[in-house]
Amino acid sequence: MADIYCFEPDPDTFASLASRYSAERRVKPVNAAVAATAGTADFHLCTESAGSSLYPRNRSGRRYYYSQFVMRDSITVTTLTLDRFCREHGIEHLNLLKLDLQGGEHAALSGATALLRAQAIDVVVSEFFIVPHYENAPLLDSIWSLLRGHGYDMYDLQIVRYGSNGQARWGDAIFVSSRHRERYLDALPPEP
Secondary structure (H helix, E strand, C coil): CCCEEEECCCHHHHHHHHHHCCCCCCEEEECCEECCCCEEEEEEEECCHHHCECCCECCCCCCCCCCCCCEEEEEEEEEECHHHHHHHCCCCCEEEEEECCCCCHHHHHHCCHHHHHCCCEEEEEEEEECCCCECCCCCHHHHHHHHHCCCEEEEEEEEEEECCCCCEEEEEEEEEEHHHHHHHHCCCCCCC
8 A cells, every 4th residue: 555645835725634634544744845945935825725836926928827816925834855855754766746836846856856866756747837827937848858857758748728819828747767667668569
């Protein structure tokens, strides 16, 4: 059986998460944001909690998010890196890393370079943005480049939302380590 670590910096959302899974020993909520460095950071609270982010809303260019999804406040939260967290908790291997960090995916991966370099993460599922939704948040090309630099290939990509002008806005991408690809995906018969 696998352990599931859930990182949530918003205190209210974390309280709900911790309460919901209090009886489930395999689910381990952690009240912190995953980032490139450990410490503290401003966390921007959105009117819709799913839009909260370490990045403020984008103020330049076309607005691709709903007008009511604005930042209502900012709080200081604890940040941690995946490399350090895993080292301190004796975690040597991750089967799956799911990132939905509202623009913070690249930062989280930057804090996991030792894990990525060792290909200690089999599969990374990452939300991405194609157009800016958060100020200075890296877009898909930056995430893809970082992972490719550690031997991860894109396995699949899904556009989840389009703008009213037809512009692809954001989606989810699946990346696999070369080790995982060789062991499982490339072991299947070749294309006919």
